[in-house]
Amino acid sequence: MQQINFYRNRVAINVLAKDIANAREIYDAAEGHAAIGVLSAQFASVEDGVQEVKRWMAEVPCISVGLGAGDPAQYYKAAMIAAKVHPAHVNQTFTGCGFAAGALAATGGEKTHINALVSPTGTPGEVLISTGVRKQPRGRRPAFPAMPRYA
Secondary structure, three states: OOOOOOOOOOOOOOEEEEOHHHHOOOOOOOOEEEEEEEEEHOOOOOOHHHHHHHHHHOOOEEEEEEOOOOOOOHHHHHHHHHHHHHOOOEEEEOOOOEEEEEEEEOOOOOOEEEEEEEEEEOOOEEEEEEOOOOOOEEEEEOOEEOOOOOO
């Protein structure tokens, strides 16, 4: 089972690598405090993604299954790849998190971390939450207050 090795039990970086060798270099340079992303958008099918992610997981201890440029159309593929391989982490749309959590739980992958993607608005204290494949034009998307900070 893969796990995220948080630096001081608080933070880890999530980065992309050009190939498995580069992924291992990044992971080692970060002293294990990195989740290396593999994007679901690059695969024609869930099964293609499963095969490739398994190859990366065999060489790198902390893999993250990503959407691919935050594309909400990839929520299903990312969730299903993660449900079959149980990586350390999976990126999801806000509305896809529940689906991913259910798919992971159904296959014994409850320890995989899931995060909901949000985007900056340019206004301090506000974020954009993409809720699915259909998006309103950029100027019309609603902004939401960011979560308050707790000490």
